[in-house]
Each structure stands twice: as structure tokens, then as C-alpha cells.
Amino acid sequence: MYQTPLHGVNILTLDFLLIFMICLFVKIKRHLSFGALRQAFSSILEQVSDHRENSKVEYSIHNVLMSAFAMMYFQDSSLLEFQKKMETGCRQNNLRTLFKVDSIPKDNQMRNVLDEVDTKEIEPIFDEYFYRLQRGKYLELYRFMDNSYLVSMDGSGYFGSDKICCPGCLRKEDKKGNVSYSHQIMQAVLMHPDMKQIIPLTPEEIRNTDGDKKQDCEISAGKRLITKIRKAHPKLKMIIVADSLHSKQPFIEHAKAKGMSYILAAKEGDHKLLMEWVNEQRLLKEVSRIEVKDHKGRTHVYEWINKVLLNGNKETVWVNYFEYWIMDGGRVAYHNSWVTDMEIHEDNVEKLVKGGRCRWKIENEAFNVLKNHGYHIDHNFGHGNKHLSMNFFLLNLLAFFFHQIFELSDVLYRQCREKFGSKRNLWEHLRVLVATIIFPDWETFLSYLLKPPEIYAHSILSP
Numbered sequence: 001m002y003q004t005p006l007h008g009v010n011i012l013t014l015d016f017l018l019i020f021m022i023c024l025f026v027k028i029k030r031h032l033s034f035g036a037l038r039q040a041f042s043s044i045l046e047q048v049s050d051h052r053e054n055s056k057v058e059y060s061i062h063n064v065l066m067s068a069f070a071m072m073y074f075q076d077s078s079l080l081e082f083q084k085k086m087e088t089g090c091r092q093n094n095l096r097t098l099f100k101v102d103s104i105p106k107d108n109q110m111r112n113v114l115d116e117v118d119t120k121e122i123e124p125i126f127d128e129y130f131y132r133l134q135r136g137k138y139l140e141l142y143r144f145m146d147n148s149y150l151v152s153m154d155g156s157g158y159f160g161s162d163k164i165c166c167p168g169c170l171r172k173e174d175k176k177g178n179v180s181y182s183h184q185i186m187q188a189v190l191m192h193p194d195m196k197q198i199i200p201l202t203p204e205e206i207r208n209t210d211g212d213k214k215q216d217c218e219i220s221a222g223k224r225l226i227t228k229i230r231k232a233h234p235k236l237k238m239i240i241v242a243d244s245l246h247s248k249q250p251f252i253e254h255a256k257a258k259g260m261s262y263i264l265a266a267k268e269g270d271h272k273l274l275m276e277w278v279n280e281q282r283l284l285k286e287v288s289r290i291e292v293k294d295h296k297g298r299t300h301v302y303e304w305i306n307k308v309l310l311n312g313n314k315e316t317v318w319v320n321y322f323e324y325w326i327m328d329g330g331r332v333a334y335h336n337s338w339v340t341d342m343e344i345h346e347d348n349v350e351k352l353v354k355g356g357r358c359r360w361k362i363e364n365e366a367f368n369v370l371k372n373h374g375y376h377i378d379h380n381f382g383h384g385n386k387h388l389s390m391n392f393f394l395l396n397l398l399a400f401f402f403h404q405i406f407e408l409s410d411v412l413y414r415q416c417r418e419k420f421g422s423k424r425n426l427w428e429h430l431r432v433l434v435a436t437i438i439f440p441d442w443e444t445f446l447s448y449l450l451k452p453p454e455i456y457a458h459s460i461l462s463p
């Protein structure tokens with residue numbers, strides 16, 4: 001038993017008091033706790049169609065998908081193997097205690113089952129977690145302007161090969177006749193310039209359908225994604241932020257038809273007529289301009305003009321245009337231009353620029369993190385013939401979503417992040433622990449990591 005040198009108070013008592021208070025807090029945010037999120041996912045997995053013959057079913061869809069998710073959650077491809085060893089030695093394992101998997105599938109069985117599961121059946125979990133964040137008032141942190149939220153959209157690839165392919169692969173042939181295959185998605189995330197965490201929305205696959213010779217593309221998938229987002233969030237006021245590929249009439253008309261505003265990059269090469277018109281108006285002094293000096297001595301230049309034609313089409317759309325430069329000692333340190341449907345004036349132009357510039361977050365905080373900082377989304381876990389590749393991607397994105405929710409709402413997780421500095425360091429420790437000790441729940445797991453193990457050793461399930 002440990003004693004404090006000053007007061008002779010039992011440390012164990014104090015620590016349990018602390019844990020009790022933490023648990024009380026966790027209870028307030030119960031619908032966002034690991035257990036509640038896992039339970040919601042289990043409920044969806046239990047509804048997934050199972051087309052296998054009953055006599056041949058060894059592992060339930062729930063156990064297979066949840067095992068694959070656990071692998072992504074810990075980013076550990078050897079997780080299942082270690083948990084099986086634990087099960088053999090201790091008749092208990094962390095997949096059962098944490099993820100409610102009562103029978104762990106073998107690798108090849110898991111891949112076979114995952115390939116058959118239609119990704120659309122597991123997608124609703126993204127909306128469910130979004131609603132939970134909304135209910136927990138976390139969405140309010142993301143309100144941008146006029147009660148609207150910024151939704152950044154972009155396309156990205158998560159698989160590429162010149163040998164492995166499936167019927168859903170996008171096919172590309174170069175001039176020499178070399179064929180390459182890829183899997184791509186259109187992703188949308190809710191974001192805010194001042195928030196580090198992003199909230200991923202359900203992705204849309206850029207995918208070829210059987211028998212269709214025409215290749216699917218980012219613009220078509222982007223329009224499907226807009227429809228999907230609006231269906232899931234019929235009343236949410238949204239501003240779509242995307243690159244110059246999307247500042248085209250069909251996309252703008254589609255976004256407006258779905259009741260969304262937009263801030264879309266507009267590059268000179270894509271918008272010749274628009275830019276010529278803006279330059280003419282500039283010469284006529286019809287373009288508004290303000291300059292703002294910052295504390296580093298740089299000059300921020302904002303120019304804008306409302307009501308310009310997007311292109312030369314007969315039935316063109318009217319847009320509002322703004323441009324922005326950062327001048328640093330006579331050198332252009334940054335430059336970009338956008339079109340929007342929101343009327344621009346002196347009071348909102350800086351904010352609109354902030355919104356437009358915020359687009360980098362989907363590349364940096366989402367795709368870059370998913371590819372290079374711990375999530376390995378472009379690792380080939382297995383390709384399959386139907387849905388395997390996309391299902392692995394989706395489970396990876398879901399693991400990322402869990403971790404984003406914890407960063408926003410889980411006090412224990414945030415304390416652990418603080419203790420271990422980087423996310424990478426924290427998860428290295430979590431991976432070691434999950435392979436060696438059996439924990440009854442996620443909170444005990446994090447508490448164990450946070451405090452010296454000897455104090456809590458007795459509260460861990462003994463082998």
C-alpha cells in the first residue's frame with residue numbers, strides 16, 4: 001500500500017476519487033464514449049445483410065467487421081494474432097472486452113467476408129457519429145458565418161497498381177498502352193479555420209460500375225456526394241469549399257439546387273473569360289480593394305467584385321469574385337482567387353478568404369494524416385473482387401473519426417495525448433499494452449496508461 005509522505009493519505013483512495021470524477025465527466029458525454037460509439041457501430045453491423053449459407057457461417061458479420069475495425073483502430077495488422085494467443089492462454093482477450101468480438105476470424109476468412117459486404121450498409125455510422133457530436137454541442141465550435149458550416153471536399157486515391165485490379169477499379173491507359181488501376185474517393189469534412197480536429201462525412205466512391213465503359217470521375221462523384229450530404233443533413237447550413245476543378249457551372253448549379261453556398265477556387269487557366277472581365281473592371285476601378293498590415297510587416301491585399309459571369313455560356317451563372325495576396329517585402333508570399341454565391345463586402349471579405357484558405361485542411365489534416373501519419377490508408381490490406389478495398393478504407397476512416405471524437409470530447413484521451421506528446425508515441429504505447437494486458441474497458445485502458453501501472457494492477461482483469 002502506498003502512503004503520501006505529507007498527509008499519510010492512501011494514494012489509492014485519492015486516485016480512485018480522481019478516476020471517479022473522470023468517469024463522472026465521461027458519463028456526461030456518455031453517448032460519445034468509446035463504449036457508446038462501439039455499441040452504435042455494433043448495432044449497424046448486426047443489420048448488415050448476410051448472404052452466406054447458414055451451415056457455412058463460422059464467424060458473424062459483426063465479428064468479422066469489428067475485428068477488421070479493431071485492426072484499423074490500433075493500426076496493427078498483427079492485432080488479431082496476438083489476441084488469439086491471449087485467448088488460448090487466458091480464455092479472455094481485448095477484442096472481446098473492448099470490441100465485443102466473441103470469436104476472432106482468421107485473416108483469409110475475414111477478407112472473404114469483407115469483400116462481400118456492401119460498403120453502403122456500413123456507411124450510416126458516419127451520420128450517426130455526426131448527430132452525436134451535434135447533440136453534444138461540439139458542432140457549435142465549427143460555426144463559421146451566418147450559422148453556416150464549412151464543408152471542404154476533395155478527391156483522393158487510396159490504391160494504385162499496374163497489376164492488381166477488380167471490376168470497380170478505375171482504369172487508365174497511357175499513350176504507350178500501359179494500363180494502371182486505382183481506387184479513389186471523394187471525401188468531405190466539416191472544418192473550421194481555428195479548429196485542429198476535422199469531422200469526416202461519409203465518403204463517395206469514384207467507381208466504375210459493371211458493364212459501364214465510361215470512367216467515373218471526381219466531378220460526378222462530387223455531385224453524388226453533395227446529394228448524399230444534403231439527404232443526411234437536410235437543415236444544416238453549409239458552405240462547400242473546393243478546388244478549381246469544382247468552380248464549374250454544373251457543380252455550382254447542383255450545390256445551389258441542394259441549398260448550399262460555396263467558396264470555390266478559381267484559377268486563371270480554368271476561367272479565362274471571367275478573369276478577362278475582372279481585369280477590365282479593375283482598369284475601370286470597379287473592383288474593390290483593401291490592404292491590411294499585420295504585426296510581421298506583411299501586407300494582406302483583398303480585392304473583390306460582385307455579380308460577374310462565370311463563363312460565356314448562354315445560360316451562365318452569376319458569381320461573386322474575390323482575390324487575395326500576402327505581400328512580404330515586395331514578394332508575393334501567397335496568392336489565390338475564388339468565386340462564391342455570398343455577396344462580398346468590406347466586412348466579410350477577410351472571413352471569406354479564411355474560409356477559402358481553410359481548404360488545405362482536408363489535404364493536410366485528413367489525407368496527409370490518413371496516408372503518412374499513422375493510418376496507412378494506401379497500404380494494400382487486400383484488394384478482393386467487390387468491396388474489400390473500399391471496406392478497409394472506410395474502416396480506416398472510421399478509426400480516424402473515433403480518434404477525432406476523442407480529441408474533441410474525451411478528457412482521459414486528451415490527458416494521455418498530453419502525457420505522450422505525439423499521437424504516434426501514444427499509439428505505440430497503446431499497441432504494446434493491448435498485446436500484453438487484458439483490459440475490461442477503454443477507460444481502464446487509458447487510466448492504466450496515464451498512471452503508474454503498479455497502482456492499478458489489481459483493477460486489471462487477471463489472467
Ligand SMILES: [Zn+2]
Nearest residue numbers: 165166168169
Ligand atoms: Zn479494384
